[in-house]
Amino acid sequence: MHRPDLAIAAHDGQALPTDTCPADSPLAVRGLTVSYGEKPAVFSVDATFPARAMSAIIGPNGAGKSTFLKAALGVVPRLSGEVRVFGTPIEKARDRIAYVPQRASVDWDFPATVLDVVQMGLYRRVGLLGRMSGRMRALALDCLGRVGMADFAHRQIGQLSGGQQQRVFLARALAQDADLYLLDEPFAGVDAATERAIIDVLKGLRDAGKSVVAVHHDLSTVRGYFDHAFLINVRRMAEGPVETAFTAETLHATYGGRLATTQIDEVMLSGGAA
Amino acid sequence: MGAEFVQFSLTPILIGMFAAIACALPGNFLILRRQALIGDAISHVVLPGIVVAFLLTGTVAAIPMMIGAAAAAIVAVILIEAVRRLGRIEPGAAMGVVFTTLFAAGVLLLEQSDTSAVHLDVEHALMGNLESLIWLRATGWESLLDPAALAALPPELGRMAVVCALIVALTAIFWRWLKIATFDEGFAQALGIPAAGLGFGLVVTAAIAAVAAFDAVGSIIVIAMFICPPAAARLMTNRLEVQVLWSVAFAALSAVLGYVLAGYGPLWFGAANAVSAAGMIATVSGVILGLACLYAPHRARIGAAREDA
Ligand SMILES: Nc1ncnc2c1ncn2[C@@H]1O[C@H](COP(=O)(O)OP(=O)(O)OP(=O)(O)O)[C@@H](O)[C@H]1O
Numbered sequence: 014m015h016r017p018d019l020a021i022a023a024h025d026g027q028a029l030p031t032d033t034c035p036a037d038s039p040l041a042v043r044g045l046t047v048s049y050g051e052k053p054a055v056f057s058v059d060a061t062f063p064a065r066a067m068s069a070i071i072g073p074n075g076a077g078k079s080t081f082l083k084a085a086l087g088v089v090p091r092l093s094g095e096v097r098v099f100g101t102p103i104e105k106a107r108d109r110i111a112y113v114p115q116r117a118s119v120d121w122d123f124p125a126t127v128l129d130v131v132q133m134g135l136y137r138r139v140g141l142l143g144r145m146s147g148r149m150r151a152l153a154l155d156c157l158g159r160v161g162m163a164d165f166a167h168r169q170i171g172q173l174s175g176g177q178q179q180r181v182f183l184a185r186a187l188a189q190d191a192d193l194y195l196l197d198e199p200f201a202g203v204d205a206a207t208e209r210a211i212i213d214v215l216k217g218l219r220d221a222g223k224s225v226v227a228v229h230h231d232l233s234t235v236r237g238y239f240d241h242a243f244l245i246n247v248r249r250m251a252e253g254p255v256e257t258a259f260t261a262e263t264l265h266a267t268y269g270g271r272l273a274t275t276q277i278d279e280v281m282l283s284g285g286a287a
Numbered sequence: 288m289g290a291e292f293v294q295f296s297l298t299p300i301l302i303g304m305f306a307a308i309a310c311a312l313p314g315n316f317l318i319l320r321r322q323a324l325i326g327d328a329i330s331h332v333v334l335p336g337i338v339v340a341f342l343l344t345g346t347v348a349a350i351p352m353m354i355g356a357a358a359a360a361i362v363a364v365i366l367i368e369a370v371r372r373l374g375r376i377e378p379g380a381a382m383g384v385v386f387t388t389l390f391a392a393g394v395l396l397l398e399q400s401d402t403s404a405v406h407l408d409v410e411h412a413l414m415g416n417l418e419s420l421i422w423l424r425a426t427g428w429e430s431l432l433d434p435a436a437l438a439a440l441p442p443e444l445g446r447m448a449v450v451c452a453l454i455v456a457l458t459a460i461f462w463r464w465l466k467i468a469t470f471d472e473g474f475a476q477a478l479g480i481p482a483a484g485l486g487f488g489l490v491v492t493a494a495i496a497a498v499a500a501f502d503a504v505g506s507i508i509v510i511a512m513f514i515c516p517p518a519a520a521r522l523m524t525n526r527l528e529v530q531v532l533w534s535v536a537f538a539a540l541s542a543v544l545g546y547v548l549a550g551y552g553p554l555w556f557g558a559a560n561a562v563s564a565a566g567m568i569a570t571v572s573g574v575i576l577g578l579a580c581l582y583a584p585h586r587a588r589i590g591a592a593r594e595d596a
């Protein structure tokens with residue numbers, strides 16, 4: 014799907030015109046390097062995500078996709094580089110960002126109900142000591158309704174299927190009422206119906222003027238779901254509108270030998286139909 | 288229950304309750320963070336602390352002992368952080384290395400020093416001396432209003448009450464941070480919650496509880512109370528708020544029931560002497576956990592296979 018009205022549609026995927034972060038981008042990084050040990054997980058990466066668009070972060074396992082998101086959020090410290098969220102440092106933009114971590118990163122046996130988890134998304138508005146008012150509760154319930162989980166509000170989170178857990182995480186992000194949504198593999202391990210429900214919510218956000226950036230593994234749906242693609246394997250491999258950045262060549266470069274040429278051809282053919 | 292109860296049972300029971308609650312509250316979060324053994328570890332670290340304090344001051348007074356224990360706990364926390372960062376090993380292993388080393392250092396110090404005096408103190412460190420924390424000046428319930436009698440309360444009562452109140456207050460104030468960061472640390476950091484500092488503060492709070500409690504009731508209770516009441520409480524409910532309330536109830540119940548059983552239980556069975564109150568309190572908390580494992584409403588969750596695993 015092509016959206017000609019993207020705010021920053023001009024990048025051709027290779028050269029970036031500026032070496033400072035543009036202020037009109039919801040998320041831009043320059044020279045981002047993150048390392049857990051000797052070897053960097055993300056090395057000298059530049060990226061500029063467009064406003065009011067759906068962007069995909071694509072790359073093989075261990076490519077540094079989650080690390081990239083966490084560094085952008087200040088969850089892991091960066092070794093060097095600059096991160097700008099709506100043109101400001103992340104600390105000043107926390108109210109405008111919603112984050113959905115990888116589902117497997119938390120312990121779902123934690124003693125909490127679905128509503129408890131969604132209310133965590135209201136933290137920035139309620140504060141450390143503020144009271145969770147009836148209005149806030151209603152807001153959380155409304156977010157659950159938007160992902161089709163209203164009936165599960167009082168269920169313990171461990172008693173949900175993987176797809177339902179993913180929806181609860183999405184509802185928590187909706188409760189944050191942000192302008193930029195960062196999602197780490199929102200479609201991991203969900204069935205077709207849930208994937209449909211999630212993509213509808215995300216596209217609804219975009220159509221309401223929000224920006225969505227999601228780590229995405231299913232190459233066959235990239236063209237159907239996303240406007241902008243960012244390919245990473247430790248370094249930035251390609252970036253730009255899906256039509257120009259998401260190609261057989263860039264996939265070869267990003268996945269190396271991990272994808273056979275026939276698989277890539279399949280992706281390129283199936284993409285148009287989605 | 289009159290004068291005799293107030294004189295001989297009231298203060299030890301209260302001290303036991305405050306100690307149990309002070310340890311059980313942080314224990315809830317330590318267990319959920321898979322750091323349950325940190326309570327055990329802290330009480331090991333306390334040993335070299337009190338030995339050094341004894342060697343330096345030559346007395347077994349409470350204040351130098353507590354300062355020594357607290358210093359040892361702080362040294363341990365710093366060492367763990369250093370080993371974890373420099374050695375790049377996981378926190379559990381770093382803890383294991385540091386605590387074992389410090390405990391061994393404590394034993395070594397003990398052997399090198401005048402054992403006749405310190406020996407008594409190691410037993411004290413393990414079992415405490417709850418039975419001796421009585422209120423001799425009391426003449427009955429009316430003593431609660433008598434300033435002269437109140438002045439003669441065992442100092443451990445005041446100390447433990449203050450520490451318990453502090454921990455209750457900290458848990459209440461930082462409740463939302465603790466809940467969010469314990470469930471999803473990355474999300475908490477993305478919200479701007481200082482999760483690393485919070486985790487450190489939790490360990491320091493646990494150390495304060497452990498050090499204060501060890502002086503009055505010994506490390507056996509400390510270890511038991513960090514784990515047993517919160518673990519039993521987890522089996523009673525699926526909500527953190529309710530779990531913490533249950534853990535406080537179980538901690539208090541263990542203290543009361545344990546003290547009473549230790550004092551009167553053996554007599555009921557015809558034995559001549561009472562058994563250690565600290566040991567009995569720890570035992571009761573273990574029995575409560577056992578019963579919870581057998582009968583609690585939500586026992587299936589712990590250790591159950593994850594749906595997506
Ligand atoms: N906390 C950590 N400590 C040490 N190394 C880490 C840590 N987290 C990630 N890494 C390493 O950094 C690299 C990038 O990891 P990251 O999780 O960002 O990859 P990813 O692209 O999200 O992979 P996946 O598709 O499997 O989610 C990997 O080599 C990983 O082993």
Ligand SMILES: [Mg+2]
Binds near residue numbers: 078079080115197
């Ligand atoms: Mg990842």
